[in-house]
Amino acid sequence: MNIETTIEGMPIPAHVDPRLVVDYDVYGDRRFFETGDLHEGLYKLGEEVGRGIFWTPHNGGHWVINSHALMFDAVRNYEVFSSNNKAARHGAMVMIPSMGGDEPIFAPQSLDPPEHGTFRKPLMKAFAPAVVARMEAGIRELARDMIAAIAPLGKAEFLSMVAEPLPVTVFMKMMGMPLERIHEFRDWMSNMASDDPANRAFAFGNIDKAMGELIRERQAKPQDDLISRLLAEDVGGRTPTYDEMQAYCLLLFTAGLDTLVNAFTFGTYQIAKMPELQERIRADRSLINPLIEEILRRFAIAMPPRRVAKDAEFGGATLKQGDLVMLALPAANLDPTAFDDPLTFNIDREEQTHMTFNSGPHRCVGSHLARLEMRVFFEEWFERMPNVYPDPAEPPTYRPGLNLTICKLPLIWEPVA
Numbered sequence: 001m002n003i004e005t006t007i008e009g010m011p012i013p014a015h016v017d018p019r020l021v022v023d024y025d026v027y028g029d030r031r032f033f034e035t036g037d038l039h040e041g042l043y044k045l046g047e048e049v050g051r052g053i054f055w056t057p058h059n060g061g062h063w064v065i066n067s068h069a070l071m072f073d074a075v076r077n078y079e080v081f082s083s084n085n086k087a088a089r090h091g092a093m094v095m096i097p098s099m100g101g102d103e104p105i106f107a108p109q110s111l112d113p114p115e116h117g118t119f120r121k122p123l124m125k126a127f128a129p130a131v132v133a134r135m136e137a138g139i140r141e142l143a144r145d146m147i148a149a150i151a152p153l154g155k156a157e158f159l160s161m162v163a164e165p166l167p168v169t170v171f172m173k174m175m176g177m178p179l180e181r182i183h184e185f186r187d188w189m190s191n192m193a194s195d196d197p198a199n200r201a202f203a204f205g206n207i208d209k210a211m212g213e214l215i216r217e218r219q220a221k222p223q224d225d226l227i228s229r230l231l232a233e234d235v236g237g238r239t240p241t242y243d244e245m246q247a248y249c250l251l252l253f254t255a256g257l258d259t260l261v262n263a264f265t266f267g268t269y270q271i272a273k274m275p276e277l278q279e280r281i282r283a284d285r286s287l288i289n290p291l292i293e294e295i296l297r298r299f300a301i302a303m304p305p306r307r308v309a310k311d312a313e314f315g316g317a318t319l320k321q322g323d324l325v326m327l328a329l330p331a332a333n334l335d336p337t338a339f340d341d342p343l344t345f346n347i348d349r350e351e352q353t354h355m356t357f358n359s360g361p362h363r364c365v366g367s368h369l370a371r372l373e374m375r376v377f378f379e380e381w382f383e384r385m386p387n388v389y390p391d392p393a394e395p396p397t398y399r400p401g402l403n404l405t406i407c408k409l410p411l412i413w414e415p416v417a
């Protein structure tokens with residue numbers, strides 16, 4: 001590498017304009033600690049350094065896109081912003097920091113068009129609105145049971161009692177995964193979110209083994225579940241190989257076991273801070289859909305990485321083939337050029353173009369399921385729960401990283417008889 005300058009001893013490549021270098025560590029940015037809030041930390045970053053594209057030398061060095069307009073261009077331009085880490089091996093996922101060539105394959109997330117489309121199609125079918133709509137009654141029953149279990153208590157740690165078991169149970173049932181292993185699986189998810197490649201390798205190894213066993217079982221004896229259906233799907237005129245099934249399962253594991261959990265915790269924490277909003281929604285349930293869209297906008301979760309596939313000029317930056325790029329989707333949703341007063345939680349806002357599910361070829365396949373689960377949950381919540389409040393004795397705890405996470409959310413309320 002041709003070194004020109006450094007921040008705290010960290011190298012900056014010569015092609016990076018020094019004016020675009022920012023001291024930003026996605027796994028522990030100082031602005032998060034200053035504001036005490038992951039999303040406010042990202043907003044503060046935009047206020048301090050501007051919105052566009054910048055380079056950080058942390059975590060091996062990578063670009064960060066934090067403007068709504070640039071994000072919209074970048075996510076469509078897969079010829080420059082590739083999801084595929086060819087430097088590791090064909091199809092491998094881009095990771096920040098790099099796993100030194102041990103990156104796993106996530107189908108279809110770590111593939112580029114046109115190959116990406118071949119593997120995305122079966123998932124589009126499996127997660128189509130009409131298919132997920134059939135899951136509504138089962139989701140409602142689960143939500144009711146979980147809410148009924150906590151309502152008389154007057155206090156609960158919301159993550160472990162509701163936000164985790166509800167979407168994870170729905171997903172594991174859909175996949176045909178053994179429900180008794182839920183805690184083990186969630187523990188692997190925490191390791192996957194680590195900035196230490198060794199922790200991630202540990203998680204991927206375990207997930208590979210567990211999902212591999214399930215794939216073999218379903219190959220031998222198909223059941224009424226998603227793994228069995230994917231085994232019979234058409235991927236370019238044939239069925240998926242064992243390795244391709246592993247790549248599907250790895251992605252589905254990460255998509256199904258984490259993102260929606262965070263949407264529930266961020267959203268419920270926000271409404272817990274707004275008692276008048278809770279009363280307004282209880283009186284008018286038609287506000288649940290705008291509530292969900294504002295939760296999704298204000299609290300986007302994922303910051304997916306990309307790898308520069310060819311040299312390019314983009315947003316005033318000179319990109320070199322092989323550079324890593326982080327798409328700070330939550331920051332794009334907090335860009336004042338796209339959303340007025342973006343930090344304010346306002347269910348009456350009209351702008352709808354949030355980037356929470358991304359946009360372009362990799363737009364989230366699970367968005368219909370995510371919205372359905374959120375709607376059913378909040379319908380049941382407002383039906384059965386009085387106003388809830390953050391527990392003043394125990395503030396929530398967070399985990400920064402490529403997926404913004406609340407780790408603990410104690411809530412209190414008047415016990416329901």
Ligand code: HEM
Nearest residue numbers: 108109255256259260263302304357358362364365366370
């Ligand atoms: C609120 C909840 C969710 C959020 C915020 C979310 C967010 C995202 C984002 C940002 C992407 C794009 C990744 C990229 O560009 O590389 C994505 C892709 C994906 N999501 Fe979700 N997701 C959620 C729920 C789910 C659920 C419940 C599932 C399924 C169980 C799911 C399945 C997928 C799949 C399969 C992809 C890959 C699509 C592709 O590469 O073509 N997601 N999601």
